[in-house]
Structures are given as C-alpha cells and as structure tokens.
Amino acid sequence: MITRDTDAFLRFAHGSAPDFGPATARAAFLVSPDGFARADESARDNIYMADAPAFDPACALDEHRGLHRALSRCLPTICFAGDPATPDAVFPNNVFATAHPDAAGGGAGRVIIGRMRHPVRRREAIRDDIRGFFTDVLGYRLHDLSGQLHPCELTGSLVIDRARGLGFCGLSERCDEAGARLMHDAFGLRATLMFDLAPGEYHANVVLSVLAGRALLVCPDGFADPATADAIASLYVPHTVRLSAAERAAFAGNAIALGDTVWMSTRAGQALVSPQHERLQAAGFRIETVALDTIEAAGGSLRCCVGEIY
Template sequence: MITRDTHAFLDFAHATAPDFGPATARAAFLVAPDGFALAEQSAADNRYMADAAAFDASRASAQHRELQRALSQVLPTVCFAGDPLTPDALFPNNVFATAAGRYVVGRMRHPVRQREATRADIRNFFGGVLDYAEIDLSTQPHPCELTGALVIDRARGLGFAGLSERCDEAGARLMHEALGLRATLLFDLAPGEYHTNVVLAVLAGRAALICPNGFADPAAVAAIEALYAPHALLLSPDEHAAFAGNAISLSGDAVWMSAHAGRALRASSRAALAAAGFELRTVELDAIEAGGGSLRCCVGEIY
C-alpha cells in the first residue's frame, strides 16, 4: 500500500505486526566532511543552512570524528573519505540506503549531490564486500532522496514519505518498492521544509518524534501520533529548530541527537523519552549543523 489516505494507512498499520525485520541497524556508515563548505545549490531549498562564513571545516571534521567514536560504542561504524567536490557528502543517508540483502542508490535533486551517487568505493563496499544486490534509482528523473525524504519503521515495514522538491510521488513509490515496504504514507511537507527526517523520527519501531510545524497536513501528524501513542512526542517549534526531530535509534535503548538538540529538549520531552525506554545520547555537532543537517543526516544505516 502507498497512499495519501491517512485513515486507510492507519487501519493497515495498526494491523501490522513488528516482524518485518530488525528495528535498528546492524552497522552504520559515515562519510567524512572533507572540503566541508557551503553548497550553493543545496542552499537554494534548505533554509537550515548557514551563510558561507559560518562554515568551519576543521571543527566540523573534529566533531564528525567524535561522532564516529561515539557511535562505534554501540555498533560497527565505518567512515568513508570525503571529497571537496561533494561538500554535502557527509549526509550520505540521502544517497545510499540498505535493506536485507540489497542497497539502494537514490536520485538527488541537485547536480552537486548527484556526483555522490557515482562513488565506486561505496558501491563496491555494498556490492562487493557485503555482496548486496544493487537497486540504482540515480539515473531516473524523479527525485528520491532516500532516508532523508523517507522515514522508515523497520520493525513493521512502514514508510513515511514527505513530499517536497527533494522527493515527488513517483520517487516515493520507487523508494517504497526498492525497499520492499509494506505500506507508505505520502504527505506534503510544510513550505520551507526539505526532508522528512528533520521533522520526524521513528525510534526503534515503538516511538516517534514529530515536529507538527513541518507538515502541511495536520491529518498526517494525527495519524502518526495515533500510531505511536502513547510514545509519540510532539516537539515544540524551538525543539524543531534545534534539530531535535533529526534523531535516530541505533539500539533499542537509546536515542541519538546533537548536543544542541538535546539542550533544547523540554523537561516533558526528556521524560517522555525515558518513559518510552530511551536514554538520551548526544554529540556536539554545531559546526556540521551549519550545513543544514544534523546527527541523523550524517548516519547511513546498514541492515
């Protein structure tokens, strides 16, 4: 099922067992922020990006290394070299995604990011080292920026695809099919939002962080909130702006977000995460956040 009908999706999702696959990844991959700088093309539709003067490549590199060190305490975390010709490559989850036995290459909207999809080393890692089958969406015309545009409940095989200039309906359908999902809910992001994973996080299949202001349709917010109740957290505008929605669970007992996002969390949000069984873990990423993304954007998942 792939639909905009929130009632039909919710009926289907409520009846879906958490037996689609592991709720969290078995490993993670990163791409180093080598040559980290303002990408003018990406800035055209990413309001979170800072001005060029705010980019500090050395600080971003140090913070990224600390991110790898922190995540490696939880699961194997590999890091590929960056490339100054692809300044956004430190957000690889938009370009490469995995499911059991396969990897998907996304179609990026901007040419500066389309270069990332041609990397032979990352393709060879998935195809040669892991022996995953390739599904290459990068050469077809519809934007589909993978787990930037598509938030996935891996336990139940459910997708949440926010449509914007970075993902259209045809692109969402291609991702739904490539990842073999059971059902995907389509909805429009609010004007000015570029990726779903900035306004929504599904945590280990049992909780959700939702930024209502990031959705154009309140019905989509209500459906997701109902699906993950009582562990659906509606984040405030301040929490949203601090990237608290750009979070990820890499194990069943913790949620990761940037230190800036963690500091912005209200006491009620912290308590709700604890009630859902999640310890909050953070990493300082302010230099990286100048690039318009935060912790979840940096993490590619290997299933």
C-alpha cells in the first residue's frame, strides 16, 4: 500500500508486526567533507543552510573524524573519501541506501541509488567506488533510480520503520509522488504514507525520526497538516517525543537509532528539554551526541551524515 489516505494507512499500520527486518543497521558508512563548501544549488530549497562564511573545511573535517570515531565504538563504520566537486556528499543517506535481504525479497541485500533534485548532487550517484563497494564487495543487488526523472532523495525524504516495513514520505521539491512510489517499491515496503511537508521544509528526516521501530521524534510544525504528525505519532504511543520549533531548528529531529543508542548532534542534544530525554530513556534508549556545529552549516545534521548498511 502507498497512499495519502491517513486513515487507511493507520488501519494497515496498526496490524503490521515488527517482523519485517532488523530495526537498526548492522553497519554504517560516511563520506568525508573534503572541500567542504556551500553548494548554492542546494541552498535554493534548504532553509537550514548557512551563508558561505560559516563553512570551515578544516573544522568540518575534524568534526567528521569525531563522528567516525564515535560511531565506530557502536558498530562497524567505514568512511569514503570526499570530493570538492560534490560539496554535499557529507550527507550520503540522500543518495545511497540499503535494504535487508528479507525486505528486498530474499537472497542478496539491495543497494538503492536515488535521484537527486540538484545537478551538483547527481554527481555523487555516479561514484564507482561506492557503487562497487556494495555490488562487488558486499554482493548487493543494484536498484538504480538515479537515471529516471522523478526526484527521490531516499532516506532524506523517506523515513522508514525498518522493523515493521512502514514508510513515511514527505513530499517537497526533493521528492514527488512518482518518486515516492519508486522508493516504496525499491525498499519493498509494506505500506508508505505520503504527506506534504510544511512550506520551506525540504526533507522529512529533519522533522521526523523513527527510532528502532519503537519510538518517534516528530516536529508537527514541519508538516503541512499537523494532523498527519498526530496520526503518525499514534503508532508509537507511549514513546512519542513531540519536538518544539526550537528543538527542530537545532536538528533534534535529525537523529538516528543504532542499536539502543540514539545519536544526535551536540547542539540538538542541548536543545532537547529534560522531559524529552526522559521519554527516550523510558523507551530503552541512551543518548549520545557529537559536535557537528560546522557541518550543520550545510543544512543537515548527524542523521544526514549516516548511511545505513542493512
């Protein structure tokens, strides 16, 4: 099922058991911010991106190494080299994603390559080293969406409950309905709910995060219709964390669960008020933070930096 009908989606989703696949990734990959700079094309529809003076390449590299070290203590984490010709490549989850073998229809796992809206980001999709790592080294099947016309920026636009096989796809300039359908099929999901993001929002994963299939971070003001946020939140009661506009602006919604740890940037963690910390702890999570102030100038945060390997 893929639909805009919230009620129909909820009826289906409430009956979906957490047996679709692993709730969190078994490994992660990063792309180094070599040549870190402002991508003016991306800035056209990313309200979170700072002006050029905020981009400090040396500081970004230092922060990124800290992220790599931190995640490596949690799960196997590899890092690919960056390229000054692809200044947004520090956010690889928009371009590359994977599906677990069972979710992908059995057999080998699947690597999915998205179609980016802006040409500067389409350059990332043609990297032979990242493609070859998944297909030749890991033996994953390739599902390449990069050559078709509909924008579908993978797990930037599509937030996935991997345990239950449910997708939540925020539509914007970065993903249209046709792109959402292509991603729904590529990930082999049971059901996907499509909804419009609020004006100015570019990716669902800034305003929504499903944490290991058992908790939710949600920013209602990031949805065109806040009732959609309420509907999604109902699936994760009592472990639903509603974020304020200030918490959203600090990227508290751009978090990821890896095992029983919720990872977010230091700025996001500091913005998260005490009751929110307590709700996450009640859901069985601990919170880890990494300083990413400079990288956040590029309009994304920790979750955007992490490519998941299922």
